[in-house]
Amino acid sequence: MSVLDRKLLRDFWALRGQVLTIALLIGAGVAVLVMSVSSFLSLRAAQQSFYAESRFAEVFAEVKRAPRTLLARVAEIPGVAVVEGRVGGEARVDWPGAEVPVAGRVLSLPVSGEQPALNRLRLLAGRLPEPSRHDEAAIHAAFAEAWRMRPGDEVAVILNGRRERFRIVGIAHSPEFVFTSRPGSPLPDDRGFVVLWANEEAVARAFDMQGAFTEAVLTLAPGASEAAVIAELDRVLLPWGGRGAYGRRDQPSHRFLEDELAEQRTLAVTVPLVFFGIAAFLLNVVLGRMVEAQRDQIAALKALGYPPFPIATHYAKFVAAICLLGSALGIAAGAWMGAGMLGNYRPFFRFPELPYLLPVWLPLLAAVASFAVALLGVLAALRRILRLPAAEGLRPARPSAFVGGAAGDVGRRLGARARIPLRGLLGRPLRTLLTVFGIALAVPMVVLGLFWWDAMDSMVELQFDRIERGDAFVALTDPRPARAVREMARLPGVLAAEGQRIVPVRIRAAQRSRLLAVTGLPAGAELRVPRDADLRPVPIPRDGIALSRRLAERLGVRAGDIVQVEVLEGARRVHDLPVAALVEDIIGFTALMEIGALNRLMREDDLVSHVALRVDPLAAEALWRHLAERPRVAATNVKAVWLRVFDEVIAGLVLTSAVTLTCFGIIIAVGVVYNSARVALQERGWEMASLRVLGFTRREVARILLAELAVAVLVAVPLGLVLAQWFVGLILGARDNESFDVPPAISTATFATAALVVLGAALASAVVVRRRIDRLDLVAALKARD
């Protein structure tokens, strides 16, 4: 080991506190990088291999009823590679354990008994139904696992109002249902939502669709234009009640997965930069100080004929060693967090396999990235080493020249003791600024961690206290006369019932278009209350359509503009409607009309397709059981169940991220405050020891030294709170997630906690440094500087 390397080790040990805190910052950056990139890659790999293996379709279309012979015409559309027709329908499963009716879908499998050409199933257990058996079905793994089902179990399924029994022969994953949730819910509810696959004949018979199909799925030939195929497909299907074809982008499972992948990508880029940036700044200060203190040694080495380059390399090695330590910690933590993240994903995303992938280049990349940023931070210090003239070191140490300037005039009226920290702050404005900014960045970290609780609270508040005021929401198998609402209102336990009509539409504004559902509400509806941005109830417009603000933004329209509404049910007419009002929503995109106006648009009578209920809690359970039995009920969504699922699924995730981000915030605050205090002590230890000799007490000296940091912290915390608000807005704004919106509401408690965490971390760091101040060697201070 060379002598310089031995010096390196001693420096490393002497500065271990600083080395460790900076390594932790680098480690946090590396950890986030490794975690988010590895979980991104793992998800992406699982997605790609599953999609490829199962031949996931690229275009999807639903139609009311089309003859199978039409499929040949679809196959002829230029750009279509493979097309497959199938029958799909709503299924309700009467499952004894479920407290509320289980909603679901049933899909047909080819008559041949073979795997479908597209969207093949991956069987985890059992087999596909025999072609001759109409009472066999495969079931989606999510529901099967939630209820511990095995091949051989039986289920009672209500199809089209008729009760049938199926024997489960296989448990399967499907690329269409990687993410499954009840329609309209952004969260999976494995116990309350089911997908079944049965023989085509069985499904067709249940829905009276013999010789017909209701869904076409297809893949595109290489180089084909999706938009062109969709347009042509729509044209072909239109006479048969086509509901508008869509690409993968609008396929619910795929879109949810893509939204999540996009969030991981954002995380992978932004958060590590914050950590590396702060680490680079601290390394700059710490190494700058080290070079300053060892200036004479460097000069002496140079004077002795040592070439400058190995000397600079020596210091670069010091930085590299810190990065190496940080990277090692970060890679271990990142791999652990990444694997944990994937564990969190498993209940959300149902892949046959979701192995954790950590490619070898990733840790290397993370380590190199951290080193590159760190080197950038210490460039100035290294340059100083290369340029330092040898003669410098042979001159006696001079006390650092403070010649006042603007900072000199400050604090004339304050006592001499207060002037020292004040001039310290103002004498090095850039360093002060970066210190304040660095500490301030700890606040948004903690806020971002805690904020999700607020967000979830306000999401639930807005969606379920203010807007959806009913206790349950019943979907009917098909639109019924308004009398159905009155019938339901008379059921025992029902306190109030309101009918709604929900119709699929495509809304166009200029070049943009969206597929969504328009909800028709009775004027004065009480169980569903649309609200404006100030949460005031918005009266349901008599003419025109009320759009969700988020949707209006995406369509680029404002209140008063005209949008084109193409009804994708019944007689598929196109209407121009004025946007009458903008309303708030959280989940999905809302479009509202007065129910009478909507029915007139459809040229239909007073029909309802859904019923919102207010329910007596004491009679609720009996009511759910009764609704499960009722023939015309397709599904019942119960608010209380939804809220419980929400809590179960989200609470764990939010807690994990809150703990992680709070730790990160603490790492930042401690890193900046501890290092600033240590460097201040290194730079001014001699001054402080002199003061001690002059009779200043330990407390007085500590106050003088730490006052500078106290001021920095006190400025940083409010700044951090402002930054936090801004960051949250920024992150939520950048979050292009259509599945659900996160309101940027941060509670006072979150702000207060974040401020206290950062103040606490700063205080703890100060206490550690204070102990060093107490141990200042007075006699040594008198011998010479440094």
Place this chain on the structure above:
Amino acid sequence: MLRRTPMTTASDAAPPAGKTEATGAPPVFVARGLCKSYGSGDATVHALRDLDLDILQGEFVVLLGPSGSGKSTLLNILGGLDAPTSGRAAWRDHELTGADEAALTAYRRDHVGFVFQFYNLIPSLTARENVELVAEIARDPMRPEEALALVGLSHRLDHFPGQLSGGEQQRVAVARAIVKRPDALLCDEPTGALDVETGKLVLSAIARANREVGATTVVITHNAAIAGMADRVLRMGGGRIVATERNARRLAPEELVW
């Protein structure tokens, strides 16, 4: 002129070498059997060996001796910065040995003024503010301007240390030491980093403080010429006081020949 007294060695003299015969003024510093050693075993360094010393009220004492003879160690113990390994040291009725950190801090704060070889000024404070800093924590200080006038620096009040010469900085340090009207003024090589003329300015500032504030003064130096300023000159060697000289007349710094 120096009046030389016969040299006595600390080991065989009946009265301890540093002790004076009764001359009216009471002793303020009393040291008995002071020992200070560093390390252990073969590597033990004895900085002070069984040293006895009395210093009288208002006396001006110069400590001479080769490097490593224990001068700074002795001064630091008297100033309450360091503790002896054994023996005792006291300032009037304050026992310095065995006192805790807080008591020693209070002792330094209330009674002692220090001047060091490297000035030890706060670079971010002006001359006036450096002096004011100590005045702020003193019981009955002079005005900082007054202290700076005593060392002849009335015209440099608002300069930062970086804008002052070494001699000026050292005079600021003297002003800072005397602003609290200390009972004892302890100076460790105050002219060590200065040239002759500047050194004389600093010494006269110290002498003036000794006279006008009445502070008992101990000055360490390598420069035997300075000894002429003292009431008494103590020569140290090997951790002991090896000789004591008494001057009949104290020379003014201007009269010293370097």
